[in-house]
Structure formats: structure tokens, C-alpha cells
Amino acid sequence: MQVKNIETIKTFPHSMFKEIFEQPQVIKNIIGEYVDKKRKEVIFNDPDKILKKLKKINRIILLGCGTSYHAALSGKYMFSEYLGIEAEIDLADEFIARKVKTDSKTLVITISQSGKTADIIRAVRLVRKQKSFVLSLTNALNSKLDWLDNFTLYNQAGEEKALAATKTYTSQILLFILITLYLGKLQKKITPMLRIKIINGIIRLPKKINQILKQNVNLQIVANKYYKLDDLLILGKNYQYASALEAGLKLKETTYMHAESFALGEFLHGPVAISGKKRPCLVFAPLGKNYKEAKEMIKKLKKLKKKVIVITTQGNRQLIRIADKIIYTPKTLNLFNPILTIIPIQILAYHIAVLKGINPDRPRNLNKYVI
Numbered sequence: 001m002q003v004k005n006i007e008t009i010k011t012f013p014h015s016m017f018k019e020i021f022e023q024p025q026v027i028k029n030i031i032g033e034y035v036d037k038k039r040k041e042v043i044f045n046d047p048d049k050i051l052k053k054l055k056k057i058n059r060i061i062l063l064g065c066g067t068s069y070h071a072a073l074s075g076k077y078m079f080s081e082y083l084g085i086e087a088e089i090d091l092a093d094e095f096i097a098r099k100v101k102t103d104s105k106t107l108v109i110t111i112s113q114s115g116k117t118a119d120i121i122r123a124v125r126l127v128r129k130q131k132s133f134v135l136s137l138t139n140a141l142n143s144k145l146d147w148l149d150n151f152t153l154y155n156q157a158g159e160e161k162a163l164a165a166t167k168t169y170t171s172q173i174l175l176f177i178l179i180t181l182y183l184g185k186l187q188k189k190i191t192p193m194l195r196i197k198i199i200n201g202i203i204r205l206p207k208k209i210n211q212i213l214k215q216n217v218n219l220q221i222v223a224n225k226y227y228k229l230d231d232l233l234i235l236g237k238n239y240q241y242a243s244a245l246e247a248g249l250k251l252k253e254t255t256y257m258h259a260e261s262f263a264l265g266e267f268l269h270g271p272v273a274i275s276g277k278k279r280p281c282l283v284f285a286p287l288g289k290n291y292k293e294a295k296e297m298i299k300k301l302k303k304l305k306k307k308v309i310v311i312t313t314q315g316n317r318q319l320i321r322i323a324d325k326i327i328y329t330p331k332t333l334n335l336f337n338p339i340l341t342i343i344p345i346q347i348l349a350y351h352i353a354v355l356k357g358i359n360p361d362r363p364r365n366l367n368k369y370v371i
């Protein structure tokens with residue numbers, strides 16, 4: 001795939017680090033490809049084909065594995081919040097095991113950065129046999145997935161050499177935002193005013209990501225403090241549940257830490273029992289829809305004498321006296337928070353891996369994709 005203008009900074013010691021820093025440019029690439037900045041509209045190639053199909057759709061199923069599944073989860077929440085569509089979501093292998101019946105009115109959205117993951121390919125073969133329309137989000141032009149689907153949106157992220165998905169994850173979430181806007185216009189569920197507001201927000205995203213990247217040295221200091229930890233519990237709600245799951249996977253993959261993620265509300269239904277002093281909690285609490293619940297949980301955890309690390313929005317002073325450590329992300333629309341809040345964790349995971357002497361690009365026992 002053609003990658004436009006991705007800056008190569010030679011001083012990056014590992015691909016993972018470099019790829020984290022490429023995220024502003026990848027977002028710009030996606031904007032260049034799929035956003036009409038003047039008309040404030042989303043543009044997809046071959047609109048007639050996609051439009052004809054989408055008009056008939058009465059069911060949406062989202063499928064992915066690993067990081068791609070977490071991006072799909074954010075997509076599910078967007079469809080629900082902005083379109084009133086309750087999309088189904090599954091891990092590709094579980095979906096196959098359930099022998100799900102689909103038909104020509106089903107839209108199956110498959111997410112796979114590599115376009116090669118065997119579970120995804122098998123799932124696509126299955127639903128194509130059942131005559132369903134398949135829309136794929138992938139970073140790989142001419143991959144197996146690309147050949148099997150009906151319509152592809154590309155991450156525009158360039159090659160991702162490191163095992164851990166970073167720039168492909170945030171670009172997958174942005175593609176979901178664009179699909180939401182596209183369907184929102186088609187189904188008249190998103191007003192032109194809201195669409196313009198969201199598109200303007202997308203245009204500002206690279207700047208906001210750069211603000212987070214500038215915290216690299218601070219995050220290195222945080223990594224120094226916590227890198228010997230064996231256990232971390234991670235909590236988040238709604239979009240931030242997706243961030244919590246992805247943070248857990250990133251930390252496991254690159255640092256071998258036992259990092260376990262929970263939906264915020266679910267944590268009190270059992271898992272809280274394992275939260276001893278040696279297991280700090282990381283809580284995703286950006287300002288926005290679910291901030292209040294996250295703040296209440298942080299207070300509860302502190303009453304239990306737990307160490308709490310918080311990710312919240314710049315300018316929020318309410319947690320200063322409560323949390324043990326606060327990492328800030330720029331103020332944004334809640335819809336963009338799943339893109340912004342994961343970036344400090346990508347950077348932390350990278351530095352922790354390096355401090356532990358792990359090669360973050362090639363951690364043990366893992367492949368970039370499983371075939």
C-alpha cells in the first residue's frame with residue numbers, strides 16, 4: 001500500500017516506538033483519503049455499490065480478533081450511540097463455533113489489520129456463502145481478506161513491523177467513526193451540524209495526538225516507577241471498556257505483565273475480591289459521558305486502600321487529591337477518547353518492555369497474526 005509522507009525519524013530505537021509516533025500522520029492519511037474537508041463529508045470509493053447494499057441491511061455483525069476486536073467494540077458503541085443500531089459483535093473463532101445464520105440483509109464488518117488472520121478469513125468465507133455483504137477494515141492491500149470481501153476500507157497506516165498493533169488500532173477506530181458518519185447521513189440519524197462538529201474534531205486529532213506524544217519523557221518516568229509490577233487491574237466503561245481491554249492486551253503482549261481488564265461496573269461483582277495492595281488499578285476516566293461513574297469507582301478503590309493510576313482529561317483537577325498518579329489526555333469529544341486514551345498506554349507498554357529487557361518488536365511466543 002502507498003503510504004503518504006510518513007516521517008521516518010531515524011533515532012527511534014524500535015519499530016513499536018516509531019509506529020506510535022506515526023499516528024498523527026496516519027490520521028492525516030485517512031483524512032486525505034476519506035474526508036472531504038471543504039464539504040465536511042465522508043467519501044468512500046464506489047458509493048453506488050455500498051449505498052445500494054446498505055439500504056437493504058437490517059442486521060450488523062462485527063468480527064475481529066485481539067486488538068481488532070477491541071476496535072470493533074468501540075465501533076459497536078458508536079453505532080448504538082449515534083445511529084441507534086445495536087450491532088452484534090463476536091470474536092471470529094467464537095462466531096464460527098456458533099454456526100450463526102446470516103443472509104443478504106446482514107452486513108458483516110470484519111476488522112483485521114493484517115487481512116490474513118485465519119479465524120477472520122474462515123468467518124468471511126462462511127458469511128459470503130450465506131450471501132451476506134462483507135465490509136472489511138484492513139491495512140493490507142491485496143490480502144486474502146481484501147479478495148474475499150465486497151468492500152474494503154484501508155487503515156492507510158503503512159507497514160506495521162512491531163508485533164503490537166498501535167497505529168493500526170487507532171486508525172481502525174477512526175474508520176469506525178467515518179462509517180458511523182456515513183451511515184448517519186444515509187439514515188438521517190446525524191444532523192449536518194453534528195457531522196460538521198465531528199469532522200472538525202477529526203481534523204484536529206493529529207494535533208491532539210502530538211500533545212500526548214510530547215509527554216513521552218513523563219511517561220518514561222511513570223514506567224520507571226511501575227515496571228516491576230506483576231499485576232495490574234484495568235477498568236473502563238463503554239468506549240473506555242474497549243480502551244481497558246486494549247490496554248490489558250498491549251501490556252501483556254509487550255511486557256508480559258499480568259494486566260487484567262474489567263468493565264467498570266462489573267468490577268464490584270467479584271473481581272474486587274482479588275484487588276490486594278500489590279495490585280494497583282488503572283482507571284480510564286476521561287471527562288465525558290461516563291466520567292461520573294469512573295470517579296465514583298476511583299473513590300471506592302481508594303477507600304479500599306488501593307493504588308490508583310488514572311487517565312483523565314487535561315484540566316480536570318477533581319482527581320488530583322484522590323489518585324496516586326494521573327496521566328492526562330487532551331480535551332476532546334467523547335467519541336475520540338478511545339483514540340486518545342490508549343496512546344499513553346502504548347508509550348508506557350513500550351518503555352516498560354525496554355526496562356524489562358524485552359524486545360517490544362518481537363515479544364516471545366507471539367506472531368503478528370495467526371494463520
Ligand code: BG6
Pocket residue numbers: 065066067068111112113114115116117120163164165253366367368369370
Ligand atoms: C494476534 C496478535 O495473533 O492477532 C494480536 O497477537 C492481533 O496482536 C490479532 O491483534 C489480530 O490480528 P489482525 O491482523 O487480524 O488484526
